[in-house]
Amino acid sequence: xxxxxxxxxxxxxxxxxxxxxxxxxxxxxxxxxxxxxxxxxxxxxxxxxxxxxxxxxxxxxxxxxxxxxxxxxxxxxxxxxxxxxxxxxxxxxxxxxxxxxxxxxxxxxxxxxxxxxxxxxxxxxxxxxxxxxxxxxxxxxxxxxxxxxxxxxxxxxxxxxxxxxxxxxxxxxxxxxxxxxxxxxxxxxxxxxxxxxxxxxxxxxxxxxxxxxxxxxxxxxxxxxxxxxxxxxxxxxxxxxxxxxxxxxxxxxxxxxxxxxxxx
Numbered sequence: 612x613x614x615x616x617x618x619x620x621x622x623x624x625x626x627x628x629x630x631x632x633x634x635x636x637x638x639x640x641x642x643x644x645x646x647x648x649x650x651x652x653x654x655x656x657x658x659x660x661x662x663x664x665x666x667x668x669x670x671x672x673x674x675x676x677x678x679x680x681x682x683x684x685x686x687x688x689x690x691x692x693x694x695x696x697x698x699x700x701x702x703x704x705x706x707x708x709x710x711x712x713x714x715x716x717x718x719x720x721x722x723x724x725x726x727x728x729x730x731x732x733x734x735x736x737x738x739x740x741x742x743x744x745x746x747x748x749x750x751x752x753x754x755x756x757x758x759x760x761x762x763x764x765x766x767x768x769x770x771x772x773x774x775x776x777x778x779x780x781x782x783x784x785x786x787x788x789x790x791x792x793x794x795x796x797x798x799x800x801x802x803x804x805x806x807x808x809x810x811x812x813x814x815x816x817x818x819x820x821x822x823x824x825x826x827x828x829x830x831x832x833x834x835x836x837x838x839x840x841x842x843x844x845x846x847x848x849x850x851x852x853x854x855x856x857x858x859x860x861x862x863x864x865x866x867x868x869x870x871x872x873x874x875x
Contacts, residue, residue, distance in 0.1 A: 639717030641668030643817035647843030740785035797863030813869030836871030
């Protein structure tokens, strides 16, 4: 028998017991790391909602995973728009149930000197990379807390740990903020069966990294102890672990995926 909340929504735990797959929501899922993460979670048996401001890309990935799109859902959403994110969460909840797993992956890089960053550009990068994490986590974590189970995984960056400037100083500052938000939410939600963790990649073979230029990419690879850039699947794997039942005792942690560039 399925358990339900006061408003009739099936709880995550009861849904899992009844055989219904859990639901994951992944932002920036139309390409790169987001697409790899969505793919891995779907392979792991989750229903996956793919959010991306490029709705066509999200739909292409979703159809590639499930041509009938019974276990995938593509939504054109810009994470800078909090109202749009709220509407997307409502659509996912109506179609399936409130997300059990949230992956805050959407990001924006704007290379350039710290001296050349306009304040409007600073605010825009912060909105995409940091404010969206705060807003979407609050939207999704409340139902998780009420149900007593949930997973939030935030994509941080080596730049947020070391203050790198290759992708922009504002990007690095935002990713450092993501690490702090991860710890804050982890502490708040730990008593309620909800874990919050971060994954901090270094240079990964993604379209965003390729856009930095061949010279920058080659230089980055030379400075990585393992001698190469990472692969998107190598980031998706630990995200999938953190989204699983097995990761219930891991919270407030940052998983470094950087080929040995940052050791601690």
